[in-house]
Amino acid sequence: MSLWFIQLIPTSWLEFAAFMILIVGAVMFFAGHIFKYTPFVKQYNFPLRVIGFILLLAGAYFNGGLGVEMEYRARIEEMQKRVELAEQKSLEANRQIEKVIEQQTVVIQQDTEETLAEIERLKSEINANCELTPEMIILYNRGMEVTE
């Protein structure tokens, strides 16, 4: 048995309902006792007392449970705020990461371009004394082969 539906009812309505159940229960219970000695309505005294007692019990339970329900609602609200804050911070961190990647990618590409330009400039000196053989190329490429 679950009381999930209570979460759908506004707080002020709950407080009013719990209080009214208690009051109506008390009134009916004591009215039942008075009716016992009153002519014409004497026969209603027992059902009145029983219903009054049940309402008194329910009212006491709801008034006590209301505190728990309010605490529960406060915890939900606090948790929602914390989650929203964490999600905002996470988005902000993502934006910073994207910015860093964008900036550093440009720097790395510039570095590569500069080095390639330097190689092109010194090409004749670099190639003066050495020539690549097919075996050297195979050995060099082996380092980047992926073994699956």
Next chain:
Amino acid sequence: MNKEEWGIVLVILAVVLVLTGCASTTVPVTMNFPQAPEPILMEPEKLEPLPEDAKEMSDLLENSTVNYGKHRELQMKYLQWQRWYETNRRLHKETTE
């Protein structure tokens, strides 16, 4: 029903009511799994092999330079992955504890 039976019924009713109040009070708010930034989700670039028709030392140097650049980009993205994970792990811990 006599008075005693009514009393038993009322006591049972009261116990049921009280036990209902013991229902679980777990807060029904959950944190969505965070979305990682787009650049670190992209397919990594493969290294360039040295062309078979390469003859000169400068070809080797050019190829190495291009591959070093790719490695640096991946290294940087890898570090950002770690940063993303650490940030979100900390946020999750702060939120749920």
